[in-house]
Amino acid sequence: MRHHKLALCAEHYGEWFVNSTQRAIEKYKMFTRGERVLVAVSGGKDSLALWDVLTRLGYNADGLYIGLGIQGEIAYSDQSLARIRAFQAQMAPDAALHVVDVPETYGKTIPQIARASSRGHGKPCSACGLTKRYVMNRLAAERGYAVLATGHNLDDEAAVLMQNTLHWQTGYLARQAPVLEAGDGLAKKVKPFCRFYERETAAYAMVRGIDYVYDECPHAVGNLTNFYKTLLNQLEAQSPGAKLQFYVQFLQARSEGFFDAPPSARADLRACEACGQPTTAPGRCAFCRMWDITALPAAERDEDVFDAITARAEAAEL
Amino acid sequence: MRHHKLALCAEHYGEWFVNSTQRAIEKYKMFTRGERVLVAVSGGKDSLALWDVLTRLGYNADGLYIGLGIQGEIAYSDQSLARIRAFQAQMAPDAALHVVDVPETYGKTIPQIARASSRGHGKPCSACGLTKRYVMNRLAAERGYAVLATGHNLDDEAAVLMQNTLHWQTGYLARQAPVLEAGDGLAKKVKPFCRFYERETAAYAMVRGIDYVYDECPHAVGNLTNFYKTLLNQLEAQSPGAKLQFYVQFLQARSEGFFDAPPSARADLRACEACGQPTTAPGRCAFCRMWDITALPAAERDEDVFDAITARAEAAEL
Numbered sequence: 001m002r003h004h005k006l007a008l009c010a011e012h013y014g015e016w017f018v019n020s021t022q023r024a025i026e027k028y029k030m031f032t033r034g035e036r037v038l039v040a041v042s043g044g045k046d047s048l049a050l051w052d053v054l055t056r057l058g059y060n061a062d063g064l065y066i067g068l069g070i071q072g073e074i075a076y077s078d079q080s081l082a083r084i085r086a087f088q089a090q091m092a093p094d095a096a097l098h099v100v101d102v103p104e105t106y107g108k109t110i111p112q113i114a115r116a117s118s119r120g121h122g123k124p125c126s127a128c129g130l131t132k133r134y135v136m137n138r139l140a141a142e143r144g145y146a147v148l149a150t151g152h153n154l155d156d157e158a159a160v161l162m163q164n165t166l167h168w169q170t171g172y173l174a175r176q177a178p179v180l181e182a183g184d185g186l187a188k189k190v191k192p193f194c195r196f197y198e199r200e201t202a203a204y205a206m207v208r209g210i211d212y213v214y215d216e217c218p219h220a221v222g223n224l225t226n227f228y229k230t231l232l233n234q235l236e237a238q239s240p241g242a243k244l245q246f247y248v249q250f251l252q253a254r255s256e257g258f259f260d261a262p263p264s265a266r267a268d269l270r271a272c273e274a275c276g277q278p279t280t281a282p283g284r285c286a287f288c289r290m291w292d293i294t295a296l297p298a299a300e301r302d303e304d305v306f307d308a309i310t311a312r313a314e315a316a317e318l
Numbered sequence: 319m320r321h322h323k324l325a326l327c328a329e330h331y332g333e334w335f336v337n338s339t340q341r342a343i344e345k346y347k348m349f350t351r352g353e354r355v356l357v358a359v360s361g362g363k364d365s366l367a368l369w370d371v372l373t374r375l376g377y378n379a380d381g382l383y384i385g386l387g388i389q390g391e392i393a394y395s396d397q398s399l400a401r402i403r404a405f406q407a408q409m410a411p412d413a414a415l416h417v418v419d420v421p422e423t424y425g426k427t428i429p430q431i432a433r434a435s436s437r438g439h440g441k442p443c444s445a446c447g448l449t450k451r452y453v454m455n456r457l458a459a460e461r462g463y464a465v466l467a468t469g470h471n472l473d474d475e476a477a478v479l480m481q482n483t484l485h486w487q488t489g490y491l492a493r494q495a496p497v498l499e500a501g502d503g504l505a506k507k508v509k510p511f512c513r514f515y516e517r518e519t520a521a522y523a524m525v526r527g528i529d530y531v532y533d534e535c536p537h538a539v540g541n542l543t544n545f546y547k548t549l550l551n552q553l554e555a556q557s558p559g560a561k562l563q564f565y566v567q568f569l570q571a572r573s574e575g576f577f578d579a580p581p582s583a584r585a586d587l588r589a590c591e592a593c594g595q596p597t598t599a600p601g602r603c604a605f606c607r608m609w610d611i612t613a614l615p616a617a618e619r620d621e622d623v624f625d626a627i628t629a630r631a632e633a634a635e636l
Contacts, residue, residue: 165483166563167567168571231553246484246485250486259576260578
């Protein structure tokens with residue numbers, strides 16, 4: 001690791017990685033061992049590595065997989081769930097895995113609802129982001145999780161920071177942080193891997209033998225975030241450590257009050273008329289408007305949904 | 319001009335460019351027709367175009383050329399002065415041109431003082447910047463100019479902004495603006511071209527038939543600013559107008575008080591013990607320490623220096 005001036009063997013690399021995660025959890029006051037943590041797992045390296053590390057550190061960490069109905073040529077969603085199931089059986093057998101299958105629950109896949117909605121201008125990413133945030137928040141609230149943890153790494157955070165900076169999105173800049181506090185029915189959100197380079201989480205998954213989905217979501221290819229990642233990789237090649245410095249010095253300036261943050265990032269939330277989840281919109285929340293939900297759908301039955309998808313995945317011999 | 323959705327002939331392009339400069343001068347309250355303006359001219363397209371536009375707009379604009387003793391294979395400094403003289407004779411015959419020749423006045427060329435000093439780690443750019451800022455401020459103060467104008471264009475400003483942002487240099491970010499107000503003996507500094515793309519100032523110089531030095535300073539090749547310009551050019555190619563947006567939205571966020579600016583950017587200035595110019599250092603200013611000046615050198619005699627360099631430039635048949 002050139003920017004840390006460290007060269008480690010596989011065993012000590014894993015140790016360094018786990019200890020570094022623990023330090024980040026403490027430094028940013030993310031959660032304690034008494035709290036229930038819900039890890040959003042996609043089947044990729046970052047989220048599976050996160051679930052693994054939290055389990056090894058003795059945290060009370062369950063998984064949440066959201067089936068998006070994105071298949072493409074590689075049966076992306078089904079393949080993802082198969083990897084997660086295999087991971088859980090081996091690495092986190094005592095933990096729960098919640099599965100919310102979007103087409104089973106809401107009647108359409110993400111590509112279908114994106115086509116039916118005005119969001120996203122032909123790309124399903126905006127509809128997908130809205131749906132994932134909604135499902136995560138709602139499940140965390142309904143199942144009593146104190147904290148929602150995602151596997152965002154430094155490359156992800158730096159790309160978002162670059163995007164917000166290039167447009168001087170002052171509201172987003174004032175809020176971007178490793179921890180977003182709970183409030184008004186929304187779970188606390190944390191990013192324990194925010195200081196790891198993507199290649200570091202990949203190396204950890206490799207030394208732990210985690211079998212993850214290598215492919216990106218087929219809809220993410222060529223998106224703007226990847227463009228910013230390419231720019232930042234050039235910067236990193238020119239001066240190693242620059243990406244970490246960009247993010248960490250931003251957090252430093254932010255914590256010193258350099259940015260004039262709005263009084264409350266989650267001001268004026270009220271309950272959605274249809275589903276009861278917190279929203280800033282009058283009437284129905286953005287999710288219920290997009291999905292055209294007028295009354296609370298039946299509660300998710302994890303086991304039924306899980307069985308249905310498992311049967312489908314097994315039928316596909318994944 | 320793709321980002322403005324404008325296509326203009328040469329004549330109307332010049333008109334658009336001049337009128338846009340006038341709007342920037344008014345918008346940022348840079349100077350009025352009653353004030354004496356000193357334009358720092360290097361012999362490049364931006365500074366000569368600036369002197370030309372201010373002259374056409376009827377401002378009271380004189381030139382300042384600082385001879386740095388940077389020659390290289392193309393006799394860079396001598397060639398620059400020759401271009402400036404030719405420009406002045408044709409385009410600004412009623413204006414004064416001040417020439418401060420650094421080796422004549424201070425005894426060493428910029429490459430020589432950079433080698434003799436600890437600044438810059440082998441590159442003369444830091445010593446050069448310090449020297450130019452000093453000479454500009456001092457001449458403006460001694461000759462009674464209210465305002466110092468430089469030809470920095472949008473590409474320059476966006477690259478500096480990118481550099482300051484990537485390192486979250488909060489002090490620099492809070493100060494970066496088209497206008498730096500006068501104070502404590504330092505002249506007001508303005509950048510009337512800060513919203514023009516480099517290609518726009520080049521196009522203006524071309525349609526006006528201004529003969530400028532095409533080559534960059536030989537020491538600037540491969541520097542970090544050029545690296546940031548390359549990154550920003552990729553961004554601009556991906557989404558036209560992004561560079562302008564990055565800079566203008568920064569100014570907008572700044573003017574809305576998003577950045578917590580330090581109370582005064584020029585706090586605690588005192589007179590240098592050697593030269594009497596304003597400095598934040600105790601004792602001698604950074605310039606006098608670098609040049610090892612212990613008492614005020616003889617006042618510059620523009621005409622003598624000018625004659626000496628002119629003779630040298632003519633001898634070199636430039």
